[in-house]
Amino acid sequence: AEPLNLDPPSLAAATRDVESRIDERAHGRALRRAAKVLSWAGKDEEASRLAEQADAMLGGDAESLFIIGSLQLSRGDDEKAAALFERALALEPDYVRAHVNLGIALARLRRNDEARAHYDRALALEPHHANAWYASGILRRRMGDLTGAIADFERALSLAGKHLVQ
Numbered sequence: 001a002e003p004l005n006l007d008p009p010s011l012a013a014a015t016r017d018v019e020s021r022i023d024e025r026a027h028g029r030a031l032r033r034a035a036k037v038l039s040w041a042g043k044d045e046e047a048s049r050l051a052e053q054a055d056a057m058l059g060g061d062a063e064s065l066f067i068i069g070s071l072q073l074s075r076g077d078d079e080k081a082a083a084l085f086e087r088a089l090a091l092e093p094d095y096v097r098a099h100v101n102l103g104i105a106l107a108r109l110r111r112n113d114e115a116r117a118h119y120d121r122a123l124a125l126e127p128h129h130a131n132a133w134y135a136s137g138i139l140r141r142r143m144g145d146l147t148g149a150i151a152d153f154e155r156a157l158s159l160a161g162k163h164l165v166q
Helices: 009-021 025-038 046-057 063-077 077-089 096-108 112-125 129-142 146-163
Strands: none
Touching: 025 046, 025 063, 046 063, 063 077, 063 096, 077 096, 096 112, 096 129, 112 129, 129 146
């Protein structure tokens, strides 16, 4: 076998050749999946960085924006989170989880009517979404609608039971 030539020009040419064969959309989707896994593992900074790269590679990607927004929400940066969920919804208007999380961010910002509208939209799209019912119950309780809050919490519990995620 011929020895491998690793001088800088040869290495650069080989790198260009390999990069030209990579499907950029597949690479973006792979980065998005890696970002999800990292976020589940609590590696927020790395997850956010990969999700931002995925969003750029995919030319605007609702799921990547959702991941970044969810990380911002968990950090308590509700303004940034809301802006990211709004961008995700501009790309995918029926993205249920983005409606729910935008509702949460807006509720934290005391923009209750807007939050209510997003919970209602999420539940219209997916009536069995336990977290949407739970978040709706929290908002109703805060707004003084205790009867509505109890009904929402009961619905959430009937759908998710002990597996309900806050």
